[in-house]
Amino acid sequence: xxxxxxxxxxxxxxxxxxxxxxxxxxxxxxxxxxxxxxxxxxxxxxxxxxxxxxxxxxxxxxxxxxxxxxxxxxxxxxxxxxxxxxxxxxxxxxxxxxxxxxxxxxxxxxxxxxxxxxxxxxxxxxxxxxxxxxxxxxxxxxxxxxxxxxxxxxxxxxxxxxxxxxxxxxxxxxxxxxxxxxxxxxxxxxxxxxxxxxxxxxxxxxxxxxxxxxxxxxxxxxxxxxxxxxxxxxxxxxxxxxxxxxxxxxxxxxxxxxxxxxxxxxxxxxxxxxxxxx
Amino acid sequence: xxxxxxxxxxxxxxxxxxxxxxxxxxxxxxxxxxxxxxxxxxxxxxxxxxxxxxxxxxxxxxxxxxxxxxxxxxxxxxxxxxxxxxxxxxxxxxxxxxxxxxxxxxxxxxxxxxxxxxxxxxxxxxxxxxxxxxxxxxxxxxxxxxxxxxxxxxxxxxxxxxxxxxxxxxxxxxxxxxxxxxxxxxxxxxxxxxxxxxxxxxxxxxxxxxxxxxxxxxxxxxxxxxxxxxxxxxxxxxxxxxxxxxxxxxxxxxxxxxxxxxxxxxxxxxxxxxxxxxxxxxxxxxxxxxxxxxxxxxxxxxxxxxxxxxxxxxxxxxxxxxxx
Numbered sequence: 292x293x294x295x296x297x298x299x300x301x302x303x304x305x306x307x308x309x310x311x312x313x314x315x316x317x318x319x320x321x322x323x324x325x326x327x328x329x330x331x332x333x334x335x336x337x338x339x340x341x342x343x344x345x346x347x348x349x350x351x352x353x354x355x356x357x358x359x360x361x362x363x364x365x366x367x368x369x370x371x372x373x374x375x376x377x378x379x380x381x382x383x384x385x386x387x388x389x390x391x392x393x394x395x396x397x398x399x400x401x402x403x404x405x406x407x408x409x410x411x412x413x414x415x416x417x418x419x420x421x422x423x424x425x426x427x428x429x430x431x432x433x434x435x436x437x438x439x440x441x442x443x444x445x446x447x448x449x450x451x452x453x454x455x456x457x458x459x460x461x462x463x464x465x466x467x468x469x470x471x472x473x474x475x476x477x478x479x480x481x482x483x484x485x486x487x488x489x490x491x492x493x494x495x496x497x498x499x500x501x502x503x504x505x506x507x508x509x510x511x512x513x514x515x516x517x518x519x520x521x522x523x524x525x526x527x528x529x530x531x532x533x534x535x536x537x538x539x540x541x542x543x544x545x546x547x548x549x550x551x552x553x554x555x556x557x558x559x560x561x562x563x564x565x566x567x568x569x
Numbered sequence: 570x571x572x573x574x575x576x577x578x579x580x581x582x583x584x585x586x587x588x589x590x591x592x593x594x595x596x597x598x599x600x601x602x603x604x605x606x607x608x609x610x611x612x613x614x615x616x617x618x619x620x621x622x623x624x625x626x627x628x629x630x631x632x633x634x635x636x637x638x639x640x641x642x643x644x645x646x647x648x649x650x651x652x653x654x655x656x657x658x659x660x661x662x663x664x665x666x667x668x669x670x671x672x673x674x675x676x677x678x679x680x681x682x683x684x685x686x687x688x689x690x691x692x693x694x695x696x697x698x699x700x701x702x703x704x705x706x707x708x709x710x711x712x713x714x715x716x717x718x719x720x721x722x723x724x725x726x727x728x729x730x731x732x733x734x735x736x737x738x739x740x741x742x743x744x745x746x747x748x749x750x751x752x753x754x755x756x757x758x759x760x761x762x763x764x765x766x767x768x769x770x771x772x773x774x775x776x777x778x779x780x781x782x783x784x785x786x787x788x789x790x791x792x793x794x795x796x797x798x799x800x801x802x803x804x805x806x807x808x809x810x811x812x813x814x815x816x817x818x819x820x821x822x823x824x825x826x827x828x829x830x831x832x833x834x835x836x837x838x839x840x841x842x843x844x845x846x847x848x849x850x851x852x853x854x855x856x857x858x859x860x861x862x863x864x865x866x867x868x869x870x871x872x873x874x875x876x877x878x879x880x881x882x883x884x885x886x887x888x889x890x891x892x893x
Contacts, residue, residue, distance in 0.1 A: 298694070298695055302698035305694040306702075310705070315724060318731065330729065381609050381613075384608035392606075396613075402884060407849070407876055408829055410876060412869075413627070414869070415619070436615050437618065437620050531723075541716075543715065544711070551710070
């Protein structure tokens with residue numbers, strides 16, 4: 292095969308694979324615009340010409356969508372603010388100082404990220420239930436903050452280390468206090484890092500299902516993933532309302548897809564981190 | 570391009586100068602300061618409440634008995650390692666452990682093989698085709714787990730699902746009405762396909778990023794020396810991107826062991842029962858389903874142990890990065 296034929300074959304293969312990988316996402320969007328009548332035909336409808344917003348209307352009004360949305364937003368807000376504040380302080384400590392116990396702390400931060408929900412959720416359920424915080428914003432927030440803080444520290448560590456300490460020192464020579472030096476010099480420089488790690492924390496909390504399913508057992512207090520599970524499960528009893536379920540899935544997925552596309556480069560970097568460096 | 574030199578890896582990374590380039594003086598000056606400890610208090614406090622305390626509870630309660638009487642408020646008696654012996658002598662527990670490990674290995678290896686192939690494909694394809702493929706992968710990667718499961722349940726719906734429709738379009742095949750989740754083996758196959766679909770993008774994009782770091786000069790030199798494509802791949806490219814491949818494989822092992830959400834959701838939308846359990850759903854059933862907190866805690870400790878074994882290697886790799 293000549294070089295150009297090879298490239299043509301590769302291009303064709305890449306397009307086919309792209310089609311296969313994007314198809315489920317396309318199918319979700321497509322189905323969400325189809326009426327129950329169209330969707331239940333024996334031949335699939337490939338393009339939603341003359342589509343309808345009926346599914347979106349029904350799934351948001353006939354189910355507790357807005358209650359779940361506000362619960363999700365509250366959990367995300369609490370977890371994000373607390374997590375970013377705590378993680379920034381910790382990232383400053385481990386990248387600006389050398390102290391006894393630093394190594395164990397870094398090791399803990401990495402190890403904890405590996406813990407699967409299934410290795411801990413029985414114990415976390417018992418603790419939250421013992422505190423009387425099942426089905427509450429506080430209960431699920433405590434667990435989520437502990438879940439996202441380690442990754443956020445790990446990510447911010449790199450950003451803080453990227454700001455030369457000389458900059459802060461120069462500001463202090465010019466008469467700033469240590470706090471002022473941080474606020475005026477370091478903080479603006481790590482702001483992009485805060486945004487990026489904030490987006491990751493957002494995605495993790497927004498998508499979380501395992502812990503939520505254990506800690507939020509009451510159907511009146513749900514985050515969006517639980518809400519989506521419930522509408523899929525309920526309609527499973529009769530003939531599934533696939534149009535509505537897909538509309539619900541779109542509503543849960545779209546914010547994540549948008550944020551994700553913005554920050555994905557950093558995500559891969561954080562996880563594989565410089566094993567081969569350019 | 571720099572590749573981590575092996576000698577550098579063998580020494581203890583944290584004893585080396587830190588990230589900001591080995592300026593020792595400012596650090597030495599601050600070594601006596603109490604400030605770093607104060608900065609760590611909130612983070613450590615959070616981890617202590619959210620993780621360390623439950624972990625302590627788990628270690629202790631894995632050694633106590635929770636039966637019917639405890640549900641009526643009796644204190645749980647200490648039985649030391651009886652929960653572990655009960656689990657180890659339960660053949661169903663072993664079935665679930667082996668099933669989970671096979672599921673983990675199969676899914677992780679399939680993901681790696683597909684991911685590496687797609688990365689090579691991206692390298693071979695012209696830029697526009699690569700961008701199309703990367704965008705498609707990104708879409709799949711961004712899907713929340715619950716949405717992944719609802720979408721795939723719809724795709725494989727027995728009556729109106731597009732998969733059965735397409736398969737039935739093949740001559741001599743009639744799959745309309747076939748339930749992909751009914752037979753346990755088929756159930757796990759579907760779960761594995763969904764998880765692979767969702768994890769391949771991360772592997773493919775990471776491996777592709779590593780491939781772009783392999784210098785052109787080196788590849789040209791190999792070509793001049795008469796190496797063919799396969800030899801170049803095996804002897805030049807693979808050794809260079811090996812560190813990335815190892816980290817990715819370990820991550821896949823860790824992630825494919827924790828698939829509680831996917832299995833639970835697939836059970837919610839399809840069949841339920843012991844035959845469809847992996848470790849996560851098994852522990853959930855024991856603890857929250859049956860109130861056997863002692864047994865569940867012991868089983869969770871075993872999952873923890875398996876995870877720690879795999880993560881040990883991963884942590885070593887990451888600590889090297891902290892040294893830079």
